[in-house]
Each structure stands twice: as structure tokens, then as C-alpha cells.
Amino acid sequence: MIFQRSRRAFTLVELLVVIAIIGILVALLLPAVQAAREAARRTQCANNLKQIGLGVLNYESGHGTFPVSFSHFQESGTDASHVIGNGQSWIVGLLPFVEQQAIYGSFNLEGKAERGHGILRVENREAISRHIRLLLCPSDDDRFVVRTNVWRLPNSLAKTPFASTNYSGVIGSHDLVSSSKWGGEPGCHDYERWRRKECLGTFWRHSHLAPVTIASFLDGTNNTIIIGESVPAFDAFNYWALGNGTWDSTHGPLNYFPEYGEQTAWTLWYEQETFRSRHPGGAHFAWGDGHVSFIDEAIDFAAYRGLSTRAGSEVVDFP
Secondary structure (H helix, E strand, O other): OOOOOOOOOOOHHHHHHHHHHHHHHHHHHHHHHHHHHHHHHHHHHHHHHHHHHHHHHHHHHHHOOOOOOOOOOOOOOOOOHHHOOOOEOHHHHHHHHHOOHHHHHOOOOOOOHHHOOHHHOHHHHHHHOOOOHHHOOOOOOOOOOEEOOOOOOOHHHOOOOEEEOOEEEEEEOEEOOOOOOOOOEEOOOOHHHHHOOOOOOOOOOOHHHOOOOHHHOOOOHHHOEEEEEOOHHHOOOOEOOEHHHOEEEOOOOOOOOOOOOHHHOHHHHHHHOEOOOOOOOEEEEEEOOOOEEEEEOOOOHHHHHHHOOOOOOOOOOOO
């Protein structure tokens, strides 16, 4: 007699148990995978800022000042007609120092932007709408943004396309339109305040009129943040090529995200000009001596503001 060994199949209950166990394991594994990916993205973001910060220092070594920005319209104030510039940002001048000579060489920056020249020339359109990976944080899913609605551009060029950036220069702790819910130092953009050299940080929209030097860092370059992270979807002016779009303020807390709809009123646009990132818990900053660190969003507000000024003589205990 031949005996056959019977095969026992999975019951439905056993199959469901196995599926449930696999689901639990995947659920436990997924956060670890996501955390590992974010750690890699965070490292890349810090490396981007490191290259930008070193590029700024190399620029300073070659030019004697930090890279400068130019306004694209006439500033308010007495006898300010000469303030109109070609509209280029400090990042444009930095390009040859971060291995982007080809893009820089494609620009024609002659003339005043308010008249459709300078950075707003038609022949510059392709370059200013180009995404440069060095200027984008991989943690931001909305980083590949080209914006066309730029406030106060000449009407004929109001739809000029600009590519965004995740990195902004530090203007200081200025409340630029005196409407911030957190207060802050008075704005320093108009001609009269610029003439009195009231800009406390390192970058602003017409810094070519008072170029920042290493010697002006009386607080010490290693005690002053000069470039930080921004999220273009919550920053109305964040375009890497435009002088009015490559700086932010510490007048508001780190990692503050405006409620939906705040972008509609121009008086609140400046309230968005604060530093934030898609990283949990804080954002990266480059310092005046070239090093990069991650600043916790729970940092003491006064200390955070103090770190953004070059010569404020603030006593700040930063780990």
C-alpha cells in the first residue's frame, strides 16, 4: 500500500495573520526609512550651504567685499534716483565662485532693471528661470518652482519667470514694513535709512551702495549667521536672480509658516520674509567664517536675532 503525505494549506485566518504581521513590520520600517532619507537630504542641504558660504568667502577674497545686490526700482527718499540698479542679486555675482561660470557668462546685466534692462533683459530669461541644484534643498518638495507674479516689476515685464531658491541672505532683524506681529528693528531699505547705514545684516536689496566687508563684523564672523534656509512656497520674493528676492529677516521666529492666504496682501508679504525649512525642528545656516550649523527652532528669540547682526555687540550663548 502506498501512503501519500497530505499537504496542509494556509487557512484564511493564518493568511490574514501573516498579512497583518507584514503590515506591522512595514509600518515599523517605514518611519526608519523616511528618517534615513531625510538625514541624507539634510546632509545634502548642509553641503549646499557650505559650498555657498565658502563661495561667499572666496568672492570676498577676490573683491574685498561680500557679494552685493542691486535694487530693480527707485527707492523712496530724498535724492534717491541713483539707487535704481540692474536688479541682480548677490547670488548672480557669486555664480563664478560656485562652479556656475557658464550661467554667469550668459548674462547681459547692463542697464537699469526699471527700464527693462539689467537682469530683466529678454536675453536673460532662460538663465533666470533655470533651476540650479546647488541653490535647492532636497527636503523641499516644492523647490522646483518658477514664479511669474513679481510685485513692483515694470508692467511690461510683470510676468518675467524667475526660478526659486531655498537659501537667502540674512538682512538682520528688520521689520521692513513696521507691521510685524513680533516687532523688530526698523526697515532699512529706503534711501534715507540706507544713507545712515542702518542695515544690520549682510545682504539686502541694494547692498552695492554700502558693500559689506569682513572688517564690519565687529561681533566676529564666527558669531554671525549670513545665509539661511527658506521655503519658496511661503516666501513671496524668493528668486535667486533678483536682488529683491534673496534675503530674509530674523524679525519673526525660526520655522514660522504663515497661514494660507497671508500671501495675498502685500503688507504681509514682508512678514513671510523669515527663515524656515522643511526639516523637522529647525534650519541650517551658514556663518560668516564659512561653517554651517543646524539651529533649533526653539532657540531663544533674542539670541536668534542677535546672531543675525554683524555689529550689535549682543552677548549670545550659542552651543
